[in-house]
Amino acid sequence: MSAAACRPAALAGDLRVSLTRAVRRLRMERSSERITDGQYSALAALSNRGPMTPTALADDQHVQPPPMTRIVNALAEAGLVRRDEHPTDRRQVVVSITDAGQAEVRETRRRRNEWLAKRLATLEPAEREVLAQASVILGRLTSS
Secondary structure (H helix, E strand, O other): OOOHHHOHHHHHHHHHHHHHHHHHHHHOOOOOOOOOHHHHHHHHHHHHHOOEOHHHHHHHHOOOHHHHHHHHHHHHHOOOEEEEEOOOOOOOEEEEEOHHHHHHHHHHHHHHHHHHHHHHHOOOHHHHHHHHHHHHHHHHHHOO
16 A cells, blocks of 8 residues: 555545445345334434433434434334333433344344455455454544
8 A cells, every 4th residue: 555545635535435335335234124224223322322312312313303203203113112201301201122123233233243244254364454453443533
């Protein structure tokens, strides 16, 4: 790789394109077509972080409350989340993931990991080592 390709601006462009393509391809691997990417993202957030109000979930997902309300409604209709009374504010609800929602998240993660593992298995060990190092570095870049 040339020194010019390692300059921050050039590397940023190349990485952005590669990461975007990788994310798009990974998103194709999910347990069902019955939920959208946005719905899955909200479901995964509830799986990872636990119950939240719709407003907190909207903040977490960087969307406005009205679209999050539509997402929560669709997930509730599918039986993937439930709404419970807020413990201290009767005007609000708390959204929790159901067992069916957890199963959806687990299966999607399994499919995505399987797809990526198959692709990684085609690489040379040295290439996988580079990607392992890149994974740590990307984690550092995105942790703030």
